[in-house]
Amino acid sequence: MESNEPKQNNFLRIKKFHFAMLLFFIVFITAGITTFALAFGDDEPAVKVIGQRDEFTKLYEAYDVLKNNYYTEIDEDKVINGAINGMLESLDDPYSDYMNQEDAKSFHQSIESSFEGIGAEIQEKDGHIVIVTPLKGSPAEKAGLKPEDKVLEVDGKSLQGMSSSEAVMFIRGKKGTKVELSISRPGINEPVKVPIVRDTIPIETVYGEMIEDKIAKVQITNFSQNTTKELVAILNDLQKKGMQGLVLDVRQNPGGLLEQAVSISSLFVPKGEILFTVEDRHGNKEEYPSKSNGNPDVPLVVVIDKGSASASEILAAAVKESAGVPLVGETSFGKGTVQHAQDFEDGSNMKFTTEKWLTPKGNWIHKKGIKPDYEVALPEYAALPFIDPETELKVSSASEQVKAAQKMLKALGYDPGREDGFFDEKTAQAVMAFQKTENLEQTGTLKGASTIQLMTRLREQIEKNDPQIQKAVEVLKEQLNK
Incomplete structure (x- = not known):
């Protein structure tokens, strides 16, 4: 699932407001006043508007100068969108970005239903587009993409310096169409060309099976709207088959919705125990306790890796620190921030970081990840390129x-x-x-x-x-x- 950051790996609370029309209205009035002032040769700033915030004066001036003096007609919507995008890019935060109408539509689809693409979670990191994780059963997974792969080019076009939302525009596409990615991987000297045929990425997020001696394995691939319902149904079915122990696999799980992280973690943590704490810029904290009694009768082990991010890290930290559940695998990705997504009236979207989350014991795992109790790596050949x-x-x-x-x-x-x-x-x-x-x-x-x-x-x-x-x-x- 391309960047849904994402897209899916951010804890999202979606709101709406009508900023876009208000901004357009203010800019329209400002442009008119500027034209009037230029006509009469007034040297004073031409952007004084009743109720105007002084910090936007330079922005309005720049807009008016371009609108009235650029050598061709400017695309007003494109310029305004670029200004918003520029504000978000200046934050130097890979999880905050602006999405146009098309990208915003894909963003919502990746949370709510299926979408068409290669099925890989990406993020911008140090000027590069990096694979967070390929989704289970996706074309990206079948092609051999791995966490930490750098996507250098898409169909020969360099992604250097692009945001994750911009990169998604080139990576996603209609089912059945082919896209070629140039991949750089740690330990591989030369970039590798990886052709991938896009497909419909299914909404199914939970897979379960009995593996041996009444032990079941359940894999959660991401935290979407119906993940809790899927998980409960599969657990009930496995219990009917005699499940006495459970391996919960959240490897290469990029995360998802905050409410899903709460409800799923609550299934395995005693009621009232802290799952995680959210802290805002002022140091205000809000604790999220378990909402149910969990299931202490079924022993649990959780498996993580470097592709486990965001909501899957909340789950791993919650069961480890509040329920004493052992973790097996590799140190997780390390995403300890919370994002909100707000929709503009024109269908575009702005996603930005609002808080950080802490483990039940108050640890901030951002850029550090969660270390498992039992460190076990996959064999070297598991990371071989396509x-x-x-x-x-x-x-x-x-x-x-x-x-x-x-x-x-x-x-x-x-x-x-x-x-x-x-x-x-x-x-x-x-x-x-x-x-x-x-x-x-x-x-x-x-x-x-x-x-x-x-x-x-x-x-x-x-x-x-x-x-x-x-x-x-x-x-x-x-x-x-x-």
């Missing part, structure tokens, strides 16, 4: 994609002989062995179906031999045996 199926990898090829393919083959039990990115005869033999096992044409080269199948098998292996889930199950069994 290999373009349209690129032919064969003997004498040398590239980062060849290196990735060699590491994939090695992880799947096919020895390529080397992992330095040079495709030699031993690598070709490994490819042929893989192709034979998969009933593919034994060409010794990687392209098309062979490349896709290689990445598919690797993804399946990661899911089947997931050390973080395995550790969570181990911890749960220790609790059940006490």
